[in-house]
Amino acid sequence: MLPTLREGDYILLRRRGRWFSPGEGDIVCVHRCGEPMLVKRLGRRAGDGTYALSGDGAASQPSVDLGRVSPEEVVGRAVACLSGGSIRLLRRRPRRASRCRFTR
Numbered sequence: 001m002l003p004t005l006r007e008g009d010y011i012l013l014r015r016r017g018r019w020f021s022p023g024e025g026d027i028v029c030v031h032r033c034g035e036p037m038l039v040k041r042l043g044r045r046a047g048d049g050t051y052a053l054s055g056d057g058a059a060s061q062p063s064v065d066l067g068r069v070s071p072e073e074v075v076g077r078a079v080a081c082l083s084g085g086s087i088r089l090l091r092r093r094p095r096r097a098s099r100c101r102f103t104r
Helices: none
Strands: 010-015 027-030 038-045 051-054 074-083 086-089
Touching (some): 010 027
Antiparallel strands (some): 010 074, 027 038, 038 051, 074 086
16 A cells, blocks of 8 residues: 555554445455455445455555455545554545546
8 A cells, every 4th residue: 555554554444334334545444254454445336336446556466356345345444544653644535537527
């Protein structure tokens, strides 16, 4: 998740539940049976309700290799990061302008 998160950073999660559902652009922790916990960014939501996963850095695994994730596999959304003695709030990545369509 470089450059957003670095090795050794601590993250504060807002757990998935009645008051939170994951959304595109969120940094989330994902738990799949038999696999270690992943910290990734949610991509676009497909028609079946699953999300693509991606990292922020060039060295991140491609989303094709990571597969899709269901909302039930999302443990929570990262809301803050403790790094080097300072706390940063984490927000959704804004959508790119190329996805927007303007009509007259």
